[in-house]
Amino acid sequence: MAELNQFYQLVAIADTGTLSKAAEIVHISQPALTRSMQKLEAEWNVTLFDRQKNKITLNKTGELAVQHARRILDDVNTMTDAVQAYERSLRTISIGSCAPGPLLELLPELTERFYGMALNSETTASGRLLPGLEKGTYQVIITDREVTAPDILCRPLCTEELCLTVPPAHPLAGCKEGIYLDDLAGETMLLLNEIGIWEERVISKMPQTHFIRQDQDEAFSALVQASALPAFASNLTLKHSKRWAERTNRLALPILDPEAHITFYCCVHKSHKAYLPGQRMV
CATH class of the missing domain: 3.40.190.10 (Periplasmic binding protein-like II)
Incomplete structure (x- = not known):
């Protein structure tokens, strides 16, 4: 019976076009790969390759075998993912x-x-x-x-509502009833990189606002605490995140655009x- 590793080898030959390159990919010697393909042909009682001096190519039967091998390997990968996910x-x-x-x-x-x-x-x-x-x-x-x-x-x-946090001395601090995203045109803001769908819903609609981005959460928190630049927060970060609760030197201004509420x-x-x-x- 054909073995799974022979299907990998067959596909590697189809993808690379040569035995030598295929052997490198499947991590066996070229003579071992040749013997494996000969064994597969004998097992199936078919010829998969046209052989010439220093050259081997798949024939029509071999091309059909490769199509089925790819499907089998895809099914094996799907099965592996499903079993591992269940575990x-x-x-x-x-x-x-x-x-x-x-x-x-x-x-x-x-x-x-x-x-x-x-x-x-x-x-x-x-x-x-x-x-x-x-x-x-x-x-x-x-x-x-x-x-x-x-x-x-x-x-x-839950519903998340964005707000803008600013120090009391910031020019926007007087907008206690709320601001619009357009009011931030020309501003420089601090922004945490991993914000998910907010990038599409809000940030992409602020082309005239300059953002200083930070990847690390703790570094971003420290930067906001030490900076006078505006930064986004939300009702959820204010509710759950200790770092926002401790930031008493900042005002939270509601953002009135509908895009800021999800x-x-x-x-x-x-x-x-x-x-x-x-x-x-x-």
């Missing part, structure tokens, strides 16, 4: 979110309700969330819109209904 789900709750703020709302509840299980969360592109949930990469996803799909349960999680939804597969917020443990 992780037995001891880890993986959460994908389109923004970091809603994780501040969800993670404490899951930590309390599922003591002993590891929580793994990441902020990622919206388009990856539902496929990730369906594949088992995530057990919980947080989206910016309601998901209606078979076998998916979805409910509102209702987020928590979605799970029906088999993981218990992971929805507000569920009772039985």
